[in-house]
Amino acid sequence: MNDGAIFLLTDRPDQSGPLESILKTVGHCEVMFGDRKPAFGTKPIAIVSDLTLSRRESIRRLRSLVSIDNRERIPVVCLMRSTSDGALRQARELGATVCLPAYTAPALVAQVIRDQVGAQAERASGVTDRGILRATEALTTLFDGAREGGVVLSAVEAGLIPILAAVRDGGLNRWLDTVWTHDDATYQHCLLVAGVAAQFVNFLHFREEDRQHFVRAALLHDLGKARIPQAILNKPGRLDADEMAIIRTHPVIGYEILRDSGCDDLTLGAVRHHHEMLDGSGYPDGLVGSAISDTVRLLTICDIYAALTERRAYRKPMPVRDALSVLESMDTKLEGRLVQCFGEAMMAVR
Numbered sequence: 001m002n003d004g005a006i007f008l009l010t011d012r013p014d015q016s017g018p019l020e021s022i023l024k025t026v027g028h029c030e031v032m033f034g035d036r037k038p039a040f041g042t043k044p045i046a047i048v049s050d051l052t053l054s055r056r057e058s059i060r061r062l063r064s065l066v067s068i069d070n071r072e073r074i075p076v077v078c079l080m081r082s083t084s085d086g087a088l089r090q091a092r093e094l095g096a097t098v099c100l101p102a103y104t105a106p107a108l109v110a111q112v113i114r115d116q117v118g119a120q121a122e123r124a125s126g127v128t129d130r131g132i133l134r135a136t137e138a139l140t141t142l143f144d145g146a147r148e149g150g151v152v153l154s155a156v157e158a159g160l161i162p163i164l165a166a167v168r169d170g171g172l173n174r175w176l177d178t179v180w181t182h183d184d185a186t187y188q189h190c191l192l193v194a195g196v197a198a199q200f201v202n203f204l205h206f207r208e209e210d211r212q213h214f215v216r217a218a219l220l221h222d223l224g225k226a227r228i229p230q231a232i233l234n235k236p237g238r239l240d241a242d243e244m245a246i247i248r249t250h251p252v253i254g255y256e257i258l259r260d261s262g263c264d265d266l267t268l269g270a271v272r273h274h275h276e277m278l279d280g281s282g283y284p285d286g287l288v289g290s291a292i293s294d295t296v297r298l299l300t301i302c303d304i305y306a307a308l309t310e311r312r313a314y315r316k317p318m319p320v321r322d323a324l325s326v327l328e329s330m331d332t333k334l335e336g337r338l339v340q341c342f343g344e345a346m347m348a349v350r
C-alpha cells in the first residue's frame with residue numbers, strides 16, 4: 001500500500017501549478033481533475049478543494065472523498081469562490097475543516113495544511129498511546145490475577161473503548177507500530193489481536209455493544225497462557241511435541257479461569273474455542289462446522305492473522321498480502337466469506 005497524499009481537487013487545472021508545487025513541500029500531492037482517480041491504495045492525509053461548490057458535480061466529487069463524519073478528522077481545506085454565509089455553511093456540511101478565499105496565497109494554504117496535518121498526527125498518537133496504556137493496564141491486572149488464582153473480570157472493561165477509539169481515530173497501522181515496541185510477547189500478541197479485531201468490527205459497522213463484546217473476547221482469548229511457563233511461550237523457533245501439548249492446554253485453562261470469575265457465555269466460548277477449525281482439525285474439542293459460532297470464527301481469523309504478521313527477533317513478519325493469502329488457503333478450516341471480508345477490512349487500513 002502507498003503512503004498517504006494531499007489530494008488537490010480542482011476544476012481549473014491550468015491554474016493549479018503554483019499550489020501543487022508548494023503542497024509538494026508538505027507531502028506527496030495528487031492533483032485530481034475531472035474523474036481522475038488517485039494511484040491505487042493512496043489515501044488522503046489532507047484534501048484541498050479548489051472547486052466551484054455551487055456545481056452539483058463538484059459537490060459529488062468532494063463527497064466521494066470525505067467520509068460522512070470524517071472521524072479521522074483529515075484536514076479538508078476549501079478554497080472558496082464565494083464567501084457568503086450560505087457558501088460557507090455548505091462547505092462545512094461537506095466536511096471542510098478550514099475555508100479560505102480562493103485568492104489566498106499558495107504559501108499560506110500550504111502552511112494551513114502543514115499545521116492541520118501536524119495537529120491531526122498529534123491527536124492520533126495521543127489516542128493510540130491512551131488506548132495502549134489502558135489495554136496494557138487491563139491485561140496486566142488480568143494476567144497477574146490469573147497467575148495468582150482468579151481474575152477480577154471488570155478490569156477488562158476499562159480497555160475496550162480506548163482500543164476501539166485508538167484504532168478508529170489513530171489508525172490500525174499506528175496501533176501495530178506502537179504495540180510492536182511492547183516487551184512482553186503474550187501481551188503484545190493480545191494487543192495485536194485486539195487491534196485487528198477492533199479494525200474488523202469497525203469496518204463491519206457492528207453495533208457499539210457488539211464491538212466491545214468482540215474486542216473483550218480478543219483481549220481475553222489467550223488468558224490461559226498466564227499459567228504456561230514463560231520458557232515455552234518465549235521459545236524462539238519450533239516447539240517439540242511435549243511443549244506443544246502444554247501450549248495447547250491454554251484455551252481450557254483460560255476458559256476455566258474466566259468461568260469461575262462469572263464471565264458471559266459468548267466470551268467463554270470464544271476463549272475456549274479460538275483454536276477450533278471448521279473441518280474438525282482444531283482443539284481442544286475438535287468442533288466441526290456449525291458447532292463453531294460466528295464470534296469464534298471471526299476471532300480465529302484475527303488470531304491467525306496477528307500471529308502471521310507478528311514481528312519477532314528471530315523471523316521477519318509476513319507482509320499483509322501474504323498473510324491474507326495464507327488465510328485464503330485455509331479454506332476447509334476458516335469460513336471463506338469471513339476471510340474475504342477480513343481481507344477488505346485489512347486493506348482499508350490507514
Ligand SMILES: [Fe+2]
Nearest residue numbers: 221222274275
Ligand atoms: Fe490461543
Ligand SMILES: [Fe+2]
Nearest residue numbers: 189221222303
Ligand atoms: Fe492467540
